[in-house]
Amino acid sequence: MADPRDDMPETQTVETEALAAIRRVRRTAFLSMTFERLWPLVLPLVILVALFAATSWFGLFPRMPGWLHMALLAAFAIAGLVALYLPTRLRIPKRSEIDHRLEAANLLVHEPISVQADAMASGQHDPFAKALWEEHRRRMADKLKDLQGGAPRPRIPERDPWGLRAGVALLFVTALAYASGPSGGSLSDAFHIRYGAGGVPPRIDAWVTPPRYTGRAPIFLTAQTNSENTSFTVPQGSVVAVRVIGGSGNETLTATGADGTGRDVQPAENDAATPSNGQAPAASSPTGVQNARNFQFPLESQTGLTLSGSGTLAKWSFAVIPDQPPLIRFTKDPSRALNGTLELSYSIDDDYGAAKGRADIVRAEKPAAAAHPLYKAPDVPLVLPRRGAASKEATTSKDITEHPWAGSEVRLTLAATDDAGQEGRSETKTLVLPERPFSNPLARAVVEQRRILALDANQRDHVLDMLSAITLRPEDTIKNATHYLALRSVYSRLKFARNDDQLRDVVAYMWQVARGIEDGQLTAAERRLRQAQEALKQAIQNGASPEEIEKLMAELRQAMQDFLREFAQRQQQNPNAQQALDPNMQMLTQKDLDRMMDQIENLAKQGSRDQAQQLLSQLENMMNNLQMGQNQQGQQGQQGQQGQMRQQMNKLGNLMRRQQEMMNETFRLDQQMQGQQGQEGQEGEQGRQQGQNGQQGQNGQMTQEQLAEAMRKLQQGQGQLQSELQQLMDGLKGMGMEPGQEMGEAGDSMGRAGEALGRAEGGEATDQQANALDALRRGARNMMQQMQQAMGENGPNGNRGQQSPDNRDPLGRPRTNTGPDFGDSVKLPGEIDIQRARQILEEIRRRLGNSLSPQVEKDYLERLLKFD
Numbered sequence: 045m046a047d048p049r050d051d052m053p054e055t056q057t058v059e060t061e062a063l064a065a066i067r068r069v070r071r072t073a074f075l076s077m078t079f080e081r082l083w084p085l086v087l088p089l090v091i092l093v094a095l096f097a098a099t100s101w102f103g104l105f106p107r108m109p110g111w112l113h114m115a116l117l118a119a120f121a122i123a124g125l126v127a128l129y130l131p132t133r134l135r136i137p138k139r140s141e142i143d144h145r146l147e148a149a150n151l152l153v154h155e156p157i158s159v160q161a162d163a164m165a166s167g168q169h170d171p172f173a174k175a176l177w178e179e180h181r182r183r184m185a186d187k188l189k190d191l192q193g194g195a196p197r198p199r200i201p202e203r204d205p206w207g208l209r210a211g212v213a214l215l216f217v218t219a220l221a222y223a224s225g226p227s228g229g230s231l232s233d234a235f236h237i238r239y240g241a242g243g244v245p246p247r248i249d250a251w252v253t254p255p256r257y258t259g260r261a262p263i264f265l266t267a268q269t270n271s272e273n274t275s276f277t278v279p280q281g282s283v284v285a286v287r288v289i290g291g292s293g294n295e296t297l298t299a300t301g302a303d304g305t306g307r308d309v310q311p312a313e314n315d316a317a318t319p320s321n322g323q324a325p326a327a328s329s330p331t332g333v334q335n336a337r338n339f340q341f342p343l344e345s346q347t348g349l350t351l352s353g354s355g356t357l358a359k360w361s362f363a364v365i366p367d368q369p370p371l372i373r374f375t376k377d378p379s380r381a382l383n384g385t386l387e388l389s390y391s392i393d394d395d396y397g398a399a400k401g402r403a404d405i406v407r408a409e410k411p412a413a414a415a416h417p418l419y420k421a422p423d424v425p426l427v428l429p430r431r432g433a434a435s436k437e438a439t440t441s442k443d444i445t446e447h448p449w450a451g452s453e454v455r456l457t458l459a460a461t462d463d464a465g466q467e468g469r470s471e472t473k474t475l476v477l478p479e480r481p482f483s484n485p486l487a488r489a490v491v492e493q494r495r496i497l498a499l500d501a502n503q504r505d506h507v508l509d510m511l512s513a514i515t516l517r518p519e520d521t522i523k524n525a526t527h528y529l530a531l532r533s534v535y536s537r538l539k540f541a542r543n544d545d546q547l548r549d550v551v552a553y554m555w556q557v558a559r560g561i562e563d564g565q566l567t568a569a570e571r572r573l574r575q576a577q578e579a580l581k582q583a584i585q586n587g588a589s590p591e592e593i594e595k596l597m598a599e600l601r602q603a604m605q606d607f608l609r610e611f612a613q614r615q616q617q618n619p620n621a622q623q624a625l626d627p628n629m630q631m632l633t634q635k636d637l638d639r640m641m642d643q644i645e646n647l648a649k650q651g652s653r654d655q656a657q658q659l660l661s662q663l664e665n666m667m668n669n670l671q672m673g674q675n676q677q678g679q680q681g682q683q684g685q686q687g688q689m690r691q692q693m694n695k696l697g698n699l700m701r702r703q704q705e706m707m708n709e710t711f712r713l714d715q716q717m718q719g720q721q722g723q724e725g726q727e728g729e730q731g732r733q734q735g736q737n738g739q740q741g742q743n744g745q746m747t748q749e750q751l752a753e754a755m756r757k758l759q760q761g762q763g764q765l766q767s768e769l770q771q772l773m774d775g776l777k778g779m780g781m782e783p784g785q786e787m788g789e790a791g792d793s794m795g796r797a798g799e800a801l802g803r804a805e806g807g808e809a810t811d812q813q814a815n816a817l818d819a820l821r822r823g824a825r826n827m828m829q830q831m832q833q834a835m836g837e838n839g840p841n842g843n844r845g846q847q848s849p850d851n852r853d854p855l856g857r858p859r860t861n862t863g864p865d866f867g868d869s870v871k872l873p874g875e876i877d878i879q880r881a882r883q884i885l886e887e888i889r890r891r892l893g894n895s896l897s898p899q900v901e902k903d904y905l906e907r908l909l910k911f912d
Contacts, residue, residue, distance in 0.1 A: 076196040077137040083198040085134060087209070089127035094212050096120050096234070098219035103229030106236075107293040113237050120234075247289040248351065248358055252343070255281045257463035258396045259431075265360055274360055278343055279396075280367040281464060284360075286339040286351060295353040297339040302346040309349075312338040369466035370394035372401065372458050375437055380478035384445040385661060390470065391437045392429055392460050401426030401460040403440075407499075408453040408474055416501040418548050422447045422477075426458065441661055444477060448498030448551055451479035451491075486527060487561040489514060490534070494554040497538075501547055504538060511535045530557045569603070569610040576603040577664055583648075584656050590649040597645045604637065637666075650885070692779070693827060695772055699765060700820045703794075706761055707813035710797075713758070714806025717751045752804040759801035762813075766794040769820075781830050786823035790816045 099105065105113055200209070222228050250265040258279045264270060265284075288295045297309040341349065343362050351358040376389035392398045403424035411417065422444045429438045444450055454477055458470035482488045493507045511531060514521065518528045534557055538550045563571060580596045588596075640663060647656035746754070769791050773783040793816035800809035888905050891897055 074137060077141070078134075079196045080198050081137070082131065082134050083196075084200065084203060085130040087200065088130060089124070091209060091212050092120065092123050092127050094216040097231065098212075098215045100229050100231045100234050101219035101223035103233065105233040106229065110237060117234060117237070246295065246353060246357065248286065249289075250284065250286045250351075250358065250360070252276065252278050252282050252284045252362070254279045255463065257399070266358075275363065276360065277363045277365060279365050280344060282343045282362075282364075284341050284343060284349060284362070286349070286358075288337045288339075288351070288353075288357075290336075293337070295337055295351060295357065297341070298350045298352065299341055300348040300350070309339045309341050312340055365395075367462070367464045367466065368395050370398045370460040370462050370468035372398075372460040372468050372470045374458065374470055374473065378456060378473055378475050381441060381661065384478050384480050385441045385443045386424070386478050388424070388426070388440045388442075388456075388458070389437070390426070390440075390458055392426075393436045394460070394462050394468075396463065397431035398428050398460040399463045401428055401458065403442075404457045404459055404469075405449070405454050405477075407449075408455050411500065414502060415499070418498050418501050418544055418551060419448045421454075422449055426460070428460075439658075441658065445480040446555060447477075448495055450477050451495055452477055452499070482558065482562045484562050486514070486522065487558040490531070490554055490558040490561065494551055494558065497547070497554075498551050501544065504541075504547070508535065508538060511538070524561075527557075527561050530560065533557075569606040573600075573603040573607045576600040577660070580644075580648075581657065581660055584660065587651070588648075593645060593648045597641060597648075601641060604641075608634075637663075692772065692775055693824070693831065695768075696820070696824055696827065699768060699772065700817065700824065703765060703813060703817050703820065706758060706765070707810060707817060710755070710758055710801065710806055710813060711810050713751055713754055714810060716746065717748065717804070717806060755801045755804050755806065755809070758809075759798045762794055762798040762801060766791055766798065769794065776827070781827065784823055784826045786819045786826060790819035790823060793819060 099116075105116075108116070201207075223230065248266055252263040252265065254260040254262070260279065263276060263278065265276070270276075286297055297311075298306050299309055300306040341347075343364050345364055346362065347364070348361040349359070350356060371393045372390060374388075374390050379387045379389075381387050388403060392401060403426060405421040405424065407421075422442070424440065424442045424444070427438050427440045429436050453474065455472050455474050457472045459467055460469075461467045479491070482491060489510075493510050496503050497507045511534060515528060515531050515535070518525075522528045522531070534550065534554055537553060538547075541547045541550055563574075576596070576599045580593075580600055583592055583596050640659060644656050644659045644663070647659065769787065773787050773791075776783050793812045797809045797812035797816060800806075800812060892902055892905050
């Protein structure tokens, strides 16, 4: 039997390794058990610090009254002392506790770790017992391999079953992010205690910014001039801005409606309460000032605002002026100008001026269910009246003769939109869109087929059949081979068109062919004149440079001279030309044409494109007058009756002129009579004696008797005018025309004026003469309408293709062959007005370019340019 002591070295080695492993694992277990016992004691302190930091970073301390700030700070201090005391109750783990923890963590039985430190109680001298003990220790040491100390288990969920520690952590992270913003606080805020409820006295800045389009200046509610006012009237859409600097930081703004309901206005996120339109001046807060709060509130109806903090800080009430939608209506029926343009006369009335306008056009005849139009309705933007001008009337001329819808019956409605987005619409007019007149039958046929194809692409086969029929026997219908080839080209293009774009190209090509067929009849001078007019029109629309405008105007002048020279030669060769001329017709001289073209050039160079285009359109009308007048010479039907009517209208115009002169003379005599009475009151008895003796004063004025005698002479003239008016009315009745009620009113007013002149009552006589003159003008307009109807002038243009719709020449003056001037003649801008406008524009631009000019002045000047 071997001696157990032979294994002693091996047993000692195993024991040594086991003890070393136990020491290492004991240290790990010691740290884990210490953390498990320390963390529950330290966690309240960590939570308390996180809550304190979150409260500071959210900026809550500056917003608290002083007593609450101090109470909360004291609560944090007491809680902090308690939290600091808890870690002192830490109990250090003992060795037996550590061994027991290791044995439990590694699932060891029979206490193998404790055995390594134990000793034999007895039998130390017994070799067998000792060997047995050592064998037991060795076997227990073998179980101590790969010992684990175990993870710490603080058991926090048992102490916090609701997980409140997670909410504190989330609050801490959120407050840390919020602290980096402009409204965040800092830890130092907790130690800056503001005694009292209000802290720093608040500074209040408040203003109202009306919408930009109203042109009104902001209203400073807190200015010294408005400090005692609490009620204000502002336009709808204004924005009230309130800024509070300092104070308690808990100020609130409450808006109360007309029905008494109130709601709180939330403060703005940014630090500068500047409305979106950028018009309100933002009050800047001094550096380091805390608790700056900004409020914005739009005013759409009657509203009261109350700013509250430590009591009521300010209170205002606002009466809102509603923004009415624009009112647009026709002043005249849509008409066709001589040059083919569509003329729209209308008035637009809006609170602050319309922002844009348009003419909505729809086809009067409902298209077929399967119709496939290639073009939309023509776009006709409206010219807006100048903002702030007394007259709300405006006129828009749009050349749509090239549009495929030209010649179609449509329904036209005017629409105007203001800056607030409100829209107003006019009544609907039914009319035929103006189209370019074609005298050549072949050109008219091409244009007609072009319109059919443009309004419905499904009619392509029909148009092909019509083109084929037109070109079936060209030797009989088409004399010009070029025209025949052009029509066959249209046929080929239309036949091989595969999509809408190609069809639209065919429609455009058909228009070019029709123009080529028609314009081929024009002379070279007429063609150059039209080309020069079209080039100048395009240059004005595109805003060409003054040099280019000057060059095109020179070409237009030369083309105009060539055309007039050719026109004069044709007039001399026409034997009926002199007989066709009306002796009462108002003539246009070369001086008038030169002045008109100079005005077009000056307006175009200054950038007044609308006025330049209007004058250019009038010039085209004048040229069309000459051409159409030449084509209609020799047609003298109904000249006898028309001449008599014109003679009667001329008599009426002469009667109105004499009545005007008599009214002026009556007014002058009445003023002298009143002056004589005042002078007699001052000069006394001597002046009265001179008046009785029929002598004149030292200043050469007539006496009272002489003035009365002059008025009695005027009475005779007034009676003669009344008699001539009666004869005129009888003559009109003999021609089958009804003078109307206005003529009778004029005769009655003339009679009362004569009676007043007989009594030397100049003031009453002047009033009656003015009434008579007004009645004559109204009667003249009525006679004009009856005369036009008698001549067969029905519809918007009647049969007067060579006259403008309002009986005016191309320069805007009334024609002498259509009656007297009723006092509404159009005046073109004079040279002084143009120069003055140019000087004002240059001065505005110079002030805008000056960097030293205040921003308020620049904003005002920019608004002036926009209004212009």
